[in-house]
Ligand SMILES: NC(=O)c1ccc[n+]([C@@H]2O[C@H](COP(=O)([O-])OP(=O)(O)OC[C@H]3O[C@@H](n4cnc5c(N)ncnc54)[C@H](O)[C@@H]3O)[C@@H](O)[C@H]2O)c1
């Protein structure tokens with residue numbers, strides 16, 4: 001693989017920046033990676049495990065001379081971070097972010113980006129429930145989508161160069177309007193996370209179901225909820241506070257559907273439940289047939305054969 005950027009600065013050394021550092025090194029995609037995180041302890045761990053070629057103690061030093069600067073901090077911290085790095089950015093550099101919400105990040109970051117620096121917002125649709133400098137791994141982005149939401153005046157060459165990096169890390173890339181991105185993600189990621197957090201909270205409140213029993217008899221569905229509900233609290237607090245309208249819209253629709261099913265159960269309306277679940281099963285099969293769930297090859301085969 002060939003070098004795409006000379007110097008890449010990764011700011012916020014958690015799951016996403018760490019995975020980028022590994023993938024860039026594995027693919028030889030930059031001559032040098034430089035990392036910075038706010039906490040001294042995170043920087044120390046990053047140095048210890050050799051996450052980047054260099055870990056700096058100041059963010060200004062990290063971004064100085066960088067061709068690509070990646071903002072990989074919680075969504076609510078992006079604006080202040082952009083203001084802090086702005087005076088130190090190299091003319092012609094590209095700044096991108098990996099935030100789970102796009103419109104509020106653009107509103108917070110874009111005003112700070114100096115003339116002559118390209119700001120190209122992005123979002124890798126890949127993650128785990130783990131966070132911090134030890135959580136990253138090179139294959140995280142493989143076969144995953146990485147959405148870019150360029151601004152109307154984004155330089156096409158700079159967008160193409162960033163797309164090249166994303167593809168070289170194994171991801172598939174597409175472009176989207178920021179507001180549309182936020183609505184799509186509210187359906188596919190943000191509302192499901194809130195529902196998982198709530199479900200685990202409900203189990204916790206049921207005093208007759210002791211902690212031990214919840215763990216011992218965890219069925220697959222609930223286990224998946226607990227995995228998701230173990231995700232980083234700061235990251236998810238910020239996601240909901242910054243994608244408020246879209247998430248509330250989807251949760252409103254979710255609640256209406258829930259009442260429909262609740263009523264069907266109360267009325268013993270088996271046909272309604274069966275029809276509903278038949279429709280949702282078709283959606284799942286559509287996702288697998290379109291090759292969008294690489295984690296479920298067996299289920300895919302079973303679904304196609306009606307198993
Ligand atoms: N975890 C996921 O599944 C996932 C997936 C895609 C995108 N994202 C987005 O990527 C971003 C990073 O998420 P992550 O999962 O890597 O989080 P993480 O918690 O693993 O890492 C975030 C890092 O940023 C540091 N940090 C926080 N505020 C900072 C600041 N002001 N300056 C410098 N460093 C700071 C933290 O110390 C931490 O090391 C978030 O915006 C999140 O929405 C996360």
Ligand SMILES: O=C(O)C(=O)C[C@]1(C(=O)O)C=C[C@@H](O)C=C1
Nearest residue numbers: 100124125126127128129188189
């Ligand atoms: O697999 C997981 O743990 C995730 O939750 C990853 C996930 C998602 O919802 O798919 C979470 C947040 C992101 O912004 C992108 C990806």
